[in-house]
Amino acid sequence: HIAKLLRAKSQILVAFGSCANEGCIPGLANLSNSHEIITTAFNTVSTDNPNKIYPQTSYNMPEGEIHIPTIYPVLKTLDQVVDVDYYMPGCPPESHQIAAVIDLVIQVLQGKAELPPKGAVIGAGNSTVCDECTRKRNVKSITSFKRIFGQPIDPELCLLEQGIPCNGIATRSGCNARCPTAGAQCIGCYGPAEGVVDYGARLITGFASVIDSKDPDEIDRILDGIPDPTGQFYRFNLAGSLLRAGKSAWNKEKV
Ligand code: SF4
Ligand code: SF4
Known part of the structure; x- marks a missing residue:
């Protein structure tokens, strides 16, 4: 409605931002149906709810x-609900990118610039995080994936080449490779790179493409x-994504 x-x-x-663009973390709720989400959220080990009281969508005062709003069976992106003119990715969008977009709007209002074509991605780059990342790429194959903590990490070498699953290869540029520059892998908050469908x-x-094995057991x-x-x-x-939701959520969707 809003x-x-x-x-x-x-x-x-x-x-504006990953939630509106692609669902972001709340979109992972699409792996479950709304009943499972509510009962899980109000029954965690850290939830004090001995009488199993659940939120109701209406209450007589x-x-x-x-x-209160009803939880829909499947969480949707903004453009799955209404027509969208521009997309500004990021979780959150970087402040320098927000400033650049506001500058553009001011220039448009002053007649000094034109708006980009409808449907354009604004406040982000047209490449990948890897293209903005200054880490060196040497090895083209890996024999294991590992977590980033608890082991020595080369501060200059590409994280993926060290077996750290870094998402920079599929993620849109625009953040100046903030996470790999700081020593953490990109987890993809700027969404799909230009031209990536899923x-x-x-x-x-x-x-x-970087897994160094042809043996199915070794690949597993x-x-x-x-x-x-x-x-x-x-x-x-x-x-x-093309998947949008898991089977459990789809089964409950009322179109
Ligand atoms: S560290 Fe990540 S972002 Fe940087 S080049 Fe390697 S895969 Fe790409
Ligand atoms: S490096 Fe990846 S996760 Fe980090 S801010 Fe950039 S797009 Fe987001």
């Missing part, structure tokens, strides 16, 4: 009936080094 209201009241609608599929292809062992494949390949992008 998205449709904003669309109706706006000349230009920008999908002395002042009248109040409502982020996870591109990343899987990229990782597969190497892939076991990625403990959370869904989080690795679709952490920010599940709702905006």
Whole structure:
């Protein structure tokens, strides 16, 4: 409802940030149906809820009936609900990119610049995080994936070439490779790089291309080094991917 209201009241609608663009972390809720999400959220070991009280979408107060929004079966990206004019990725969008977009809008208002074509990605680059990353790339193959903590990491060599599953190869540029520069792998918050239809599929292809084995058992062992494949390949992008949601969520969707 709010998205449709904003669309109706706006000349230009920008999908701002990863949530609006591709679903972001909340999009991982699409692996479950809404009943599973609610019962899990209100039954965790850290939740004090002995009487199993769950939120209701309406409640009668002395002042009248109040409502909270219903959780839909499948979380959608903004452009799956309304027409979107521009896309600004990032979780969050980098401040220098927000400033650049505001500068552009001011120039457009002053007649000194033109808006980009409808549907354009703004406040980001047209390449990949790898293209902005200054780490050296030497080795073209790896024999294991490993987690970044608890072991020596070469500060100058590409993290992926050290077996750290870095998502820079599939992720849109625009952040100046902030995470690999700081010593952490890119986890993909700027979403799919230009031309990438499905982020996870591109990343899987990229990782597969550096695995140094043709033996299926050995490949299985190497892939076991990625403990959370869904989080690795679709952490920010599940709702905006070709998959969009898992079977459990689809089964409950009321169209
Ligand atoms: S995979 Fe990661 S560390 Fe390697 S070049 Fe790309 S962004 Fe840098
Ligand atoms: S390096 Fe990757 S995870 Fe880090 S800010 Fe850039 S796009 Fe986001």
